[in-house]
Amino acid sequence: MKLLKQIFHFKGIKIGKKDKTLQKIIVIVLLLPFLLLFGFLTYLLLPQLLSNYILLIVYIILFIAVSALATFFIYRLLHIKFWFFKKLENRRLLLRYLTENRIFYPIKRKDKKDKIKYPAVYLKQNKYTIIVTLELRGGQFQDKFLNIGGALEVTYSADLMGRIDEKGFVSYVYSADTILGRISAKDVRVVDKGLMLMEDVFWDYVHDPHLLVAGGTGGGKTVLLRSILNALLRVGVVEILDPKQSDFESYSQLDVLNDRVEIDLVQMMNKIKQFKENMEIRYATMRQFKKDRNEKELGNFQSYDLKPAFLIIDEFPSFRASMLEQRELMPEAEIVMASLKQIILKGRQAGFFAIIATQNVKADDLPSTLKDNIMTRISVGRLSQFSYEVIFGEENKNKYFKYIEQINGERVYGRGYYGVFGSPAREFFSPLMPKPEEWEYYDEFETLERLELEFDKQVTVVKTYTGQELSEELAIDYRVFKKYKSEFETAGQEFEKTYSTSDLIMFERAIECRKSGKTYQEAISEAIL
Numbered sequence: 203m204k205l206l207k208q209i210f211h212f213k214g215i216k217i218g219k220k221d222k223t224l225q226k227i228i229v230i231v232l233l234l235p236f237l238l239l240f241g242f243l244t245y246l247l248l249p250q251l252l253s254n255y256i257l258l259i260v261y262i263i264l265f266i267a268v269s270a271l272a273t274f275f276i277y278r279l280l281h282i283k284f285w286f287f288k289k290l291e292n293r294r295l296l297l298r299y300l301t302e303n304r305i306f307y308p309i310k311r312k313d314k315k316d317k318i319k320y321p322a323v324y325l326k327q328n329k330y331t332i333i334v335t336l337e338l339r340g341g342q343f344q345d346k347f348l349n350i351g352g353a354l355e356v357t358y359s360a361d362l363m364g365r366i367d368e369k370g371f372v373s374y375v376y377s378a379d380t381i382l383g384r385i386s387a388k389d390v391r392v393v394d395k396g397l398m399l400m401e402d403v404f405w406d407y408v409h410d411p412h413l414l415v416a417g418g419t420g421g422g423k424t425v426l427l428r429s430i431l432n433a434l435l436r437v438g439v440v441e442i443l444d445p446k447q448s449d450f451e452s453y454s455q456l457d458v459l460n461d462r463v464e465i466d467l468v469q470m471m472n473k474i475k476q477f478k479e480n481m482e483i484r485y486a487t488m489r490q491f492k493k494d495r496n497e498k499e500l501g502n503f504q505s506y507d508l509k510p511a512f513l514i515i516d517e518f519p520s521f522r523a524s525m526l527e528q529r530e531l532m533p534e535a536e537i538v539m540a541s542l543k544q545i546i547l548k549g550r551q552a553g554f555f556a557i558i559a560t561q562n563v564k565a566d567d568l569p570s571t572l573k574d575n576i577m578t579r580i581s582v583g584r585l586s587q588f589s590y591e592v593i594f595g596e597e598n599k600n601k602y603f604k605y606i607e608q609i610n611g612e613r614v615y616g617r618g619y620y621g622v623f624g625s626p627a628r629e630f631f632s633p634l635m636p637k638p639e640e641w642e643y644y645d646e647f648e649t650l651e652r653l654e655l656e657f658d659k660q661v662t663v664v665k666t667y668t669g670q671e672l673s674e675e676l677a678i679d680y681r682v683f684k685k686y687k688s689e690f691e692t693a694g695q696e697f698e699k700t701y702s703t704s705d706l707i708m709f710e711r712a713i714e715c716r717k718s719g720k721t722y723q724e725a726i727s728e729a730i731l
Contacts, residue, residue: 502553
C-alpha cells in the first residue's frame, strides 16, 4: 500500500494555459442567458427599435450595462460562496504569478507568436489548505522555486505553514480561507484532539501545554477567554485571577466558580501558591497510584483518570506590576513567581495548566523561563509588530502579520493568529458570540456541574525530601545526585530548600534518559519538558 501511494502520489492539477481559458469559458457561460434574452427581446421589439434609432442605442447600452453588472455580480458571488470556484481562482492567481514573473519557457515559432510552456507546477486544495508543488530536478527555475514560498503567501493572502522537500520536488503548504472554520462560542468544547477553537484549530493542552492569549482593547480577548472557560469548566477545575475586576468577577457567585474567582491582589497571590501546592499533591497521588499498580514508570494524569486543572490569569503584566509596586509584598511576590514557574515547568504531566492573558506583549512582561515554556500562543485584534515577534518567536520573525478590519465588505472582530512555539503562526478567528437573546455565558455557566479535584474529597500527604533523602530514594550516589542538580540549575531549573514529589519524578526521568544513552544536557532538557 505504501509503495502504491508513492507511485500514484497525487500532487494536484498541473497549472497551464487551460486555467486562463477556463475563466473565459465561465464568463461566457454566465453571459449566455443574457445574450439569449437579448436576442429574444430584440426579435420581439425589432420593428419599434428600427423605427427609433435613439431608442435602439439606449436599448443596446442598457442591455450591455445590465448584462455586465449581473455577470460580474454572479461571478463574484460564486467565488465567495462556493469552494470549487475559489479553487479555480487560486489556480488563476498562480498562473498569473508565473506569467508576470516570466517563469515559463518561450518556444520560438516561425512567423508566429512565441508559444509559452509552463514548468511543472501543481496546485492541490481542500477547504482550509492550499498546497503548491513545484518540480526542481535541476531545472532553469530551481533557485526561484526554493525561495518562492513567501511570495505566494502574499499572493494568496494566506499563511505559510510549512515546506515539504521530496526528491525532485518542493511543496509549500498554506492555510487559507480560515474564516470558514469559525465556530460559535457555544460550540467550543474539549474533544479528542483537544480544545476546539475553530473547526480545524485545537489547543492540545496535553502535548502543547499552557496558553498565552494576547489582544488589545476591543480585539475579542474577553470573548475568547470566556469561550475557552465554557469548554474547560465541563472537563476540569478552573481557577481565575481577574486583576481588572471586570471580565470574570460577575461569575464568582455561580456554584461552578464559587471561591474560584479572585480579584484581591493578596488572594490572587495565595491562589497561585495554592495551585502549585495542589500540583504537588497531584504528583503524590499519581505516585501512589503507580505503586498500587506496580508500574515501572509514572504515567500522566489521564492514565489515572484524573481531571485537569486550569489557572487563568487575566492581565498578567498588571498583576505582576501590582505585586512589585508594593514593597511589603516583594518577598512574597518572588515566591509567587517561583510557584508560577514551577506550574509551567512541571504542570503538564500532572494535568495542571496555566492560561496567561495580556494586551500588547513587551519583552519584560513575561520572564523568558515562563514564555519559552508556554507552548501555545494566540493573538486577537491589533498588536504591534514587536508584540507579534515576542509572542510567536524567531520562527515568525520575517512573517507579515496583517491587520484586517473587513472581509468581503463586512467588519470582522476577533481575528488574529494562532501558533505553537517553534512552528509557523496561522490566521485565527476567535469564536463568534451568538445574539444575547439566544445565548449568554452567564446563563450557560449557571447550568454547569461543579467539578472537584480528587484530593478535595480525601486527605493526601505531600512528602518532601532533603538532598540526601532524595538521592537515597533515587538509589544513586549523593555525588551523582549533585551532578544532576547542577545540570538542572544550569538549564534554568530552580529548587527550594527541600525537594518535592514532582522534583523526585523529574530526577527519575533524567536518570532514565541517561540510561538510554543520552547526554546529561539532553536528559535534563527532556526531563524538564
